[in-house]
Amino acid sequence: MHIALVNDHSTIEPEDRTPYIRQILTEDGYLIDAFSTLKAETTRVDWADTSIGWSQFDAILIRQTWDYFEQYDEFTAWLNRVEQQTRVVNPVPVMRWNADKRYLVELAEAGVATVPTQVFERSPTAPDLAGLMDQQDYTAAVIKPAVSGAGRETWRIARSQAEQQQSRWQSLLAQEDMLLQPFMPDILESGEVSLVVIGGEVTHAVHKIAAPGEFRVQDDHGGSVHPHQPTRAEIALAEQAISAVSGEVAYARVDLVESPLGPQVMELELIEPELFFRNAPLAAQRLAEAVFSAD
8 A cells, every 4th residue: 555645835845944844754664654554655755746646546545734814715626626636634525614614604503512603704894893892892812814824814803903904804805714713711721621532532632722822832833742631521522523413524623622511623623634653652652553454
């Protein structure tokens, strides 16, 4: 069996091995070793490399395609082509659904405890931001694009700032669909918990803490990652979220934030999540076995 580990161009034969790049190579290294024990060959490739014949692979495993939201139309067109040529993990329909964060609304409708989310379609005119926050009784809110990653155009706003930020809100909504959510204050003190789910079961978890003065926990914004022993409630919620997905899920990361009602899903990552194999190398073996044994 020949497996493609699909990344973006920046991590394929990089000349400057920054800590960021080394971390990615380490994570993929765990998978390469795991597939090797199964006598499977692996090749790290760039999804946007037009010279690649994708039918040569028995399966392609999406890894760090962390530029996909910057080239969204090209990436989705690539997915449409490649799913006709080989098996894609996770399946392309699952990734199409997960690419747009309005899936959070669907999870909530399915009974999954989820951070409340309103979706606003791209429009040349924007509803009054102050009025929207008043309707929901938000003293603070988070605004983010429906299709995004790495904290792009994600910002926290206090109700007292809403009027002066109306022009920014209108500018963003004129370009793309946007989400409005309540700001979850626990993220400042408790951070965010990420549970990794392989084959429908939680294998490990990490605790991500934002840098002082920041609410975004990504390391791009100074966040730090720590081992975490998930609670029963966190495990149950993560597994419930995965079970609500229509389609097979080989791997996932479920990001949770604490609330007065208990943990809530902040993000469900099914395309290219960091899976923190360096915290649990055996999880890489489990994923390799899932890919290897699937039809």
